[in-house]
Amino acid sequence: MVKAAQRMYYGKALAKLAERKEIVVLDADLGGSTRTSDFAKVAPERFIQIGIAEQNMIGVASGLAAAGKTVFASTFAVFATGRCWEQIRQAVAYPKLNVKIVATHCGISVGGDGASHQALEDIAIMRALPNMIVISPADANEAYAATMAIADLKGPCYMRMGRADFPLITSEGVKFEIGKAAVLRNGNDVTLIGTGQMVMSCIEAAGILEQNGISAEVINVSTIKPLDSETILASVSKTKCVVTAEEHSIIGGLGSAVAECLSENRPTPQIRVGVKDSFGESGDPGELMKKYGLTTDDVIKAAENVIGKKGKK
Amino acid sequence: MGGAKGLDVKDLRRRADKIRMHVIEMTSEAGSGHPGGSLSSADLFAVLYFHVLRHDPKDPEWEGRDKFVLSKGHVAPVLYAALAESGYFPVDELLTLRKIGSRLQGHPVKGKPPGVEMSTGSLGQGLSMSCGLALAAKLDKKDTRVYCLLGDGELQSGQNWEAMMLASHYDLNNLTIFIDRNHLQIMGSTEKTMSIDPLAYKLRAFGLRVISIDGHDIKKIIKACEKARSSSSPTAIILNTVKGKGVSFMENNADFHGRSCKPDEKEKALKELTERMSSW
Numbered sequence: 001m002v003k004a005a006q007r008m009y010y011g012k013a014l015a016k017l018a019e020r021k022e023i024v025v026l027d028a029d030l031g032g033s034t035r036t037s038d039f040a041k042v043a044p045e046r047f048i049q050i051g052i053a054e055q056n057m058i059g060v061a062s063g064l065a066a067a068g069k070t071v072f073a074s075t076f077a078v079f080a081t082g083r084c085w086e087q088i089r090q091a092v093a094y095p096k097l098n099v100k101i102v103a104t105h106c107g108i109s110v111g112g113d114g115a116s117h118q119a120l121e122d123i124a125i126m127r128a129l130p131n132m133i134v135i136s137p138a139d140a141n142e143a144y145a146a147t148m149a150i151a152d153l154k155g156p157c158y159m160r161m162g163r164a165d166f167p168l169i170t171s172e173g174v175k176f177e178i179g180k181a182a183v184l185r186n187g188n189d190v191t192l193i194g195t196g197q198m199v200m201s202c203i204e205a206a207g208i209l210e211q212n213g214i215s216a217e218v219i220n221v222s223t224i225k226p227l228d229s230e231t232i233l234a235s236v237s238k239t240k241c242v243v244t245a246e247e248h249s250i251i252g253g254l255g256s257a258v259a260e261c262l263s264e265n266r267p268t269p270q271i272r273v274g275v276k277d278s279f280g281e282s283g284d285p286g287e288l289m290k291k292y293g294l295t296t297d298d299v300i301k302a303a304e305n306v307i308g309k310k311g312k313k
Numbered sequence: 314m315g316g317a318k319g320l321d322v323k324d325l326r327r328r329a330d331k332i333r334m335h336v337i338e339m340t341s342e343a344g345s346g347h348p349g350g351s352l353s354s355a356d357l358f359a360v361l362y363f364h365v366l367r368h369d370p371k372d373p374e375w376e377g378r379d380k381f382v383l384s385k386g387h388v389a390p391v392l393y394a395a396l397a398e399s400g401y402f403p404v405d406e407l408l409t410l411r412k413i414g415s416r417l418q419g420h421p422v423k424g425k426p427p428g429v430e431m432s433t434g435s436l437g438q439g440l441s442m443s444c445g446l447a448l449a450a451k452l453d454k455k456d457t458r459v460y461c462l463l464g465d466g467e468l469q470s471g472q473n474w475e476a477m478m479l480a481s482h483y484d485l486n487n488l489t490i491f492i493d494r495n496h497l498q499i500m501g502s503t504e505k506t507m508s509i510d511p512l513a514y515k516l517r518a519f520g521l522r523v524i525s526i527d528g529h530d531i532k533k534i535i536k537a538c539e540k541a542r543s544s545s546s547p548t549a550i551i552l553n554t555v556k557g558k559g560v561s562f563m564e565n566n567a568d569f570h571g572r573s574c575k576p577d578e579k580e581k582a583l584k585e586l587t588e589r590m591s592s593w
Contacts, residue, residue: 056472060441066423087435095432
């Protein structure tokens with residue numbers, strides 16, 4: 001299967017967007033990794049280096065946006081959301097300014113850098129902010145399309161991406177509609193809801209489950225906020241049970257967002273696949289995904305377990 | 314537009330006291346707010362809104378305007394008073410401060426009321442926002458000037474120094490920073506809480522041009538702003554001020570950082586300010 005890194009396609013999208021003069025890109029000394037360097041090559045005058053000062057980066061982004069710019073501010077997710085969360089709250093979300101915080105290096109698959117650099121809480125803390133849209137594309141093609149889509153959005157947005165190469169599950173030129181989940185496979189026995197690279201695990205799991213006589217529906221939730229409740233509720237009204245899968249803590253992320261939706265609208269058995277309230281560590285990305293329960297096998301086990309909970313009172 | 318007027322120092326002094334009277338009335342009516350730091354910067358507000366800033370209260374979003382960011386957002390009352398006196402919104406609305414449904418939130422919100430450039434209140438962030446506004450003006454080749462007011466206690470927050478580093482790095486000479494150096498913060502003396510001095514040296518070390526003046530001297534504020542306009546680097550103007558300036562029992566009294574006047578104190582304060590206003 002062809003693989004590509006989301007951040008590489010983010011860089012490509014920014015380079016394309018550079019033709020739009022209102023677009024400004026801010027970096028906190030990680031442009032080579034986040035690939036904002038691709039924008040810097042074609043529009044150096046609108047690439048503003050802030051240095052290792054994320055709090056200042058958000059404030060500067062706020063001022064630029066207030067003066068009419070569409071601002072992309074990028075760094076690693078831990079620093080882009082955690083270091084400056086309150087700056088984002090005060091200077092971006094509250095005044096609803098046109099700032100896109102696009103972060104790379106989300107999740108445990110960051111690998112060798114270890115827990116200090118593995119963002120596992122970013123969805124939770126960004127989702128809690130009023131006015132904030134939260135996007136988590138499934139692969140590099142979707143990352144490209146989402147970058148284009150958020151550039152047209154007037155207002156705050158957070159987009160998370162991984163570091164490593166992920167399998168391409170969508171095709172080049174895929175359409176991205178903010179707030180719309182995509183049903184990738186139809187099924188009747190269980191709904192597998194994934195985000196980011198865990199969508200691929202859900203697809204693989206569905207294939208294996210089918211061989212065991214279980215029909216799984218797969219949904220890619222690439223906009224976590226606002227959540228596409230309609231698509232999710234329509235699916236569970238049929239399958240009556242859910243597995244959520246994300247490269248994020250099980251606290252506050254996709255699993256929580258889905259649980260909130262279900263408990264208020266259609267209480268449904270659910271199992272959350274994600275990091276179980278712990279920090280990560282250094283290691284090979286594949287080994288880490290295995291150790292922290294983020295593989296296709298983990299999704300399969302969760303699906304089998306949750307099916308067993310159906311109909312129980 | 315404010316900047317088009319000739320200089321009438323007496324008029325500006327009276328306006329500063331009028332602004333002070335609004336601050337006392339507003340915070341007293343609200344039963345809370347931050348009158349101390351509002352009074353210490355009233356003279357600056359009179360100079361800015363009635364002399365220095367190019368702005369149009371009838372067209373708050375006018376493209377050619379200068380921009381003022383109140384980083385020490387807790388002195389929102391003095392900003393609202395200056396905006397209302399300039400004609401951005403009716404003076405009567407000032408008494409809605411901090412009341413439910415009011416545009417006059419406890420800390421400033423962008424565009425609410427008109428004339429408020431940025432949302433502030435969480436200290437240490439306004440200077441970064443001002444740098445963003447100044448950078449945008451440079452990118453667009455506009456002659457917009459950006460003015461930012463910081464509290465002295467606020468300088469304990471590290472983000473200010475990140476922003477100063479950036480202002481100097483990008484030669485943001487269209488940025489003027491005012492520091493309301495009244496030496497008091499909630500817990501008392503700034504120097505006892507967490508010392509800021511030697512302030513001018515620190516600011517210079519971060520690449521700023523530094524001008525230190527009596528922050529209640531209208532003429533000196535105007536002159537310092539003129540110097541800042543012709544500077545090749547960003548300028549910091551240290552306004553040496555007295556917290557609670559203009560009301561005897563509020564001067565140098567940290568108690569009035571975050572509490573308003575009781576009814577009897579209000580009457581006394583307004584009487585003093587009325588006398589002060591007619592003395593010019």
